[in-house]
Amino acid sequence: MASCVHLVKLSVGTEDVAGLDAWQSSKRAQTEDGLPRHITRMWPKRGxxxxxxxxxxxxxKGVILCRQPILRLDEYIGADEIRRCAIVCKPGLIRVEATPKRAFQGWRYLPVSDAPGDLPDGRQEEEALPPEMSKALAAIGVR
Structure with missing residues (x-):
């Protein structure tokens, strides 16, 4: 049985968790069956x-703030006829402990041991702090 690994990805142009949720609710960000997806050029070798x-x-904005379980990896071929990978996720964002992360391009593998923990159920529905504040608090060890 294969072990588990996560992905970490910048949500470019997103101001907060609500903005990412709004984007994923748009038809452009969904598969034909209505699931949220992220299209990337590279196919994960550790699928x-x-x-x-x-x-x-x-x-x-420099902080890991939420996650989504990955359901499948679909082939996606756009108008340019280039093969890409659509990372298809379970709908809904699960808020996690705010964890600073430096900028990078594309996506990276994230070992299970390095993944931030989920916020407790009672905190999932709280209004999220602005990412800059979450980053500052995480830098001093407050999550």
Missing amino acids: DEILNGGSIYWVI
Whole structure:
């Protein structure tokens, strides 16, 4: 049985968790069956590990703030006829402990041992702090 690994990805142009949720609700960000997806140029080489319980952890303004379980990896061929990977996720964002993350391009693998923990159920519905404040608090060890 394959082990599990997550992905971490910048949510470019997103101001907060609500903005990412709004984007994923648009038809442009969904598969034909209505699930949220992220299209990327590179196909993950560790696909079996990702599909063994992995999530995509979203970085918003330099802070990992939420995640989504990954359901499948679909082939996507756009108008330019280039093969890409659509990372298809379970709908809904799960808020996690705010964790600073430096900028990078594309996506990166995130070992299970390095993944931020989910916020407790009672905190999932709280209004999120602005990413800059979350980043400052995480830098001093307050999550």
